[in-house]
Amino acid sequence: MSPKPYDAILLASFGGPEGQDDVIPFLRNVTRGRGIPDERLEEVATHYRANGGVSPINAQNRALKAALEAELAVQSIDIPVYWGNRNWDPFIQSTLEEMYEKGHRRVLMLSTSAYSGYSSCRQYREDAGVALRASGLEGKLEVDKVRQYFNTPGFIEPSVDGLKAAIADVRQQLAETGNPDGRITVVFATHSIPTSDAEAAGPKDKSYLDGVFPVSEWKATDLYSAQHLAVAEEIMSRVPEAAGLEHTLVFQSRSGAPHVPWLEPDINDAFEEYKKDGVAGVIVMPIGFVSDHMEVVWDLDTEAKDTAAELGLAFHRAPTAGTHPAFVSGLVELIKERLGTSTERVAATTCGAWFDVCRPECCVKVMRDGTTKPTIAAVDAEVKAPAL
Structure with a gap:
């Protein structure tokens, strides 16, 4: 994808509960549309309950956001970082609305999922498309997504x-x-x-x-x-x-x-x-x-x-990437690729550097009856959540 003068970064993640009262509402969000009763969700809630109803993911996203901001500052890249979740506050839609209100018009989304797949890639693009449509920002705010980085x-x-x-x-x-x-x-x-x-x-x-x-x-x-x-x-x-x-x-x-x-x-x-x-x-x-x-x-x-x-x-x-300096600087390199300040598309393993723009039918969601999940018009048109 050609470089663009993005004016904000959206760190997009899954989200998690912040207390015991949040657990069931959070799980309702995760399983929305499946008709799962709260009694069943309570069975799934055990591991959250055992940890005070708090998922570590939110604190880790705050730490990653801070680390990205620090590394961007070190490299003299003046671009703010925002954070939005799929399933819990702060939600992607409210974050995009905040970004627009603060004057941003071109957003580069960086998700906390490294591999190809529906939930780890395509769904984040759909999240952005749905959020733009629901908030009335379709045609006003542009959102692109950083390539999958599993082999960086x-x-x-x-x-x-x-x-x-x-x-x-x-x-x-x-x-x-x-x-x-x-x-x-x-x-x-x-x-x-x-x-x-x-x-x-x-x-x-x-x-x-x-x-x-x-x-x-x-x-x-x-x-x-x-x-x-x-x-x-x-x-x-x-x-x-x-x-x-x-x-x-x-x-x-x-x-x-x-x-x-x-x-x-x-x-x-x-x-x-x-x-x-x-x-x-x-x-x-x-x-x-x-x-x-x-x-x-x-x-x-x-x-x-x-x-x-x-x-x-x-x-x-062994630990995950977390806020390891190499991981944080590697994410900043991906941002620089899309800004056009770095032309080296680094990759390791037998795979080459992954695509900035995926095919429209890439990583579709297969439903229980064998059909694929229908997409919204914003997705099909690849207007504001491009290349779904």
Whole structure:
């Protein structure tokens, strides 16, 4: 996409509750349109309840916003950063309204999801399109989105640092139990999604990926998994201490009806298989997540850690990118790409730099009846939330 003189940045994220009274209203927002009763939502609310009803994601987004502002200032880039969420205050619509009221007209959106897929990319574009239409800002405020950054050096480097520290820690744990040479498996974890969504990730015409990440180079049957595996292999290749260690991709945080197929294996099931196979320690690398939000704190630091303890596996969970300096500066480099102040489109792994503008049918949402989710006119026209 051609550079533009953007006058504001929108940090767009998922959002999370800030107290016990927020939990059910938040979950209603997340599951809107599905007709799920509050009794069922209360079952899902357990991990939020156990943490005082507060999701860590909001504090982490505030920290990331502050880190971005500081890095922009260091690089003498005079552009303000705003923050808006899909499912909780501050909502994307109210943030866009605030931006317009303050005189901004060209907004560059940066989401806290790194990979291709409906929820992680396309839906953020739809969020912007819906918000512009609902607020009456269609035709008045322009919103573009930064490319997916799963394979940028800034996103990968924090995991390289984390893996080095994790190997040393698990080796120490095994030595203390008298098994210094025990087998270690590096477990790359990401959010599970319905297999139909995974299969729909990326452009409908996969030949569009030729020259960037052709299907012949995928290590999985779907793009979502293939991108994660490419990142996992890149991280392993950058850590000499990881030479000879096994590594796998697992999934977590599954939700929805049991009869609907989701990506597997679940991390806890995988741990049981590793134990049977003679593995002594596991290193969990949460590469599917930008920060240590609830899916990390509960599903990994609580459930997966407990499973490892029950099985007698040494366990270490590496940190997410968070506000790691390399990650923050890498995000600023993506902003500079779109401003036209940097012409280098950096990328690591076997994938090339991802697209600024996705195909209109890219990462569609597959509904339960097999049809795809209809789009709003603003989306189809690619006017204010371009290239959906």
